[in-house]
Amino acid sequence: MxxxxxxxxxxxxxxxxxxxxxxxxxxxxxxxxxxxxxxxxxxxxxxTIMVVKSDGRREPFDRKKIWTGIDRACKKRSISVETIDKIVNEVENDIMGEYVMEIPSNTIGDKILEKLWDVDLVAYVRFASVYRKFGDIDTFMQELKKLKKEHMKRNSKK
Ligand SMILES: [Zn+2]
Known part of the structure; x- marks a missing residue:
């Protein structure tokens, strides 16, 4: 290894x-x-689990790719390597548990977003912006607004 x-x-x-x-x-x-x-x-x-990309192409599931994507989103945030490792493990575990042969790539993206949500909002937005490839600033602002609302809702529940 x-x-x-x-x-x-x-x-x-x-x-x-x-x-x-x-x-x-x-x-x-x-x-x-x-x-x-x-x-x-x-x-x-x-x-090997195959990841089905949005254009229909398939490629073997690659743990390293997930690592890199999350690591990039977490850059300069105070997020430890252990935390990233934990997110990757959880996502991988979910995938192995649920899907036998193949998984859509956006399902993987959503899972990562779910985990990042609880870790760091900035990392979440960064990852979302790359992964969802916001076409324009409006969609991005909409997403941010939605986030803010959900975040406030969650906090008020605590
Ligand atoms: Zn080493």
Whole structure:
């Protein structure tokens, strides 16, 4: 396994557990070089989940892509690597649990947005703006307004 932080291929497996109802295994690893921890998700090659993109093309599910997207949205926010890792794990877990062969890419995007919502609103908006590709500033402002309203509603419930 290649460390996502420093690229070293030397690591130590700390924990290994099968995912319910699937043939996949989650492994917690520690990089022997930079000592950072990360999680890998391993499943037999032949059951790779395919992501169906909005234009109908399919590509194999790629955990790294999700990582990169979230990481970019969280840039300069006080969000730890562990939090990002946790979001990616949860999203991946959901996907593996719900879908057997393929999943629409916007379902993945929605799941990520759901998690980011609870973590950081700025990261949420950033991710949403990339992922939903707001065509113009009006749609973006609408989304922001909606967010604000929902946020206030949630806070008043607490
Ligand atoms: Zn490393």
């Amino acid at each position: 290649k460390c996502p932080f420093c690229g070293s291929i030397h690591d130590q497996v700390l924990d290994s557990r099968p995912i319910e109802h699937t043939s996949a295994v989650r492994r917690r690893r520690e990089c022997s070089n930079c000592k950072k921890r990360y999680t890998t998700f391993e499943r037999p090659e032949e059951v």
